[in-house]
Amino acid sequence: MKYLVLLTPAAGKKVEDIAPHMVPEIKAVWESYNNGVLREFYFSASPPVVTLIYEVADEATLHSELDRLPMIQEHLLDRQVVALGPFVQFQALFDKSLLGPA
Template sequence: MKFLVLLTPVAGRDPAEFRPYAVAEMQAVWNDYKAGALREIYFSPSPLIVSVIYETSARDELETLVARLPMVEADLLSVQIVEMGPMHSFEVLFAPTAA
């Protein structure tokens, strides 16, 4: 299953709080990439959002991976998970038209 994970700073957190976790966070992300679970990652500076595409066998597996990210564990990043699936609406293109 594919998931879009949106990571955003928790309100009220100071940017300096993130620095001690930067290397550990990148190591964790790199490990997920090497393992094949993390497929894509993007950064938006304004508003600050890290968008990550994960592919796992189940949502609980993904939740475990994301929960162990150092900045998530430290309550610096909030997590929004969106399950992604096929776009079945394209089928309308091939449906017989009404007379």
């Protein structure tokens, strides 16, 4: 299953709190990427958001992966997880009952 993960600084945390953990964090992200569970990663500076796309068996496995990240362990980042699925709305293109009157 595919998951979108948004990581944002925890309440009250500043760049100064996070900076010393950057190298271990990036190494952990690289390890997940090399292991094939982390598929994509992005960063937005303002507001600061790290976006990760994981592909794992289930949400428990995902949280296990996230719990290995040093900044999560140090409670420096909050996480938001969104399970991604197929875009079933395409069904409207082919299901005549959903089209309404012509």
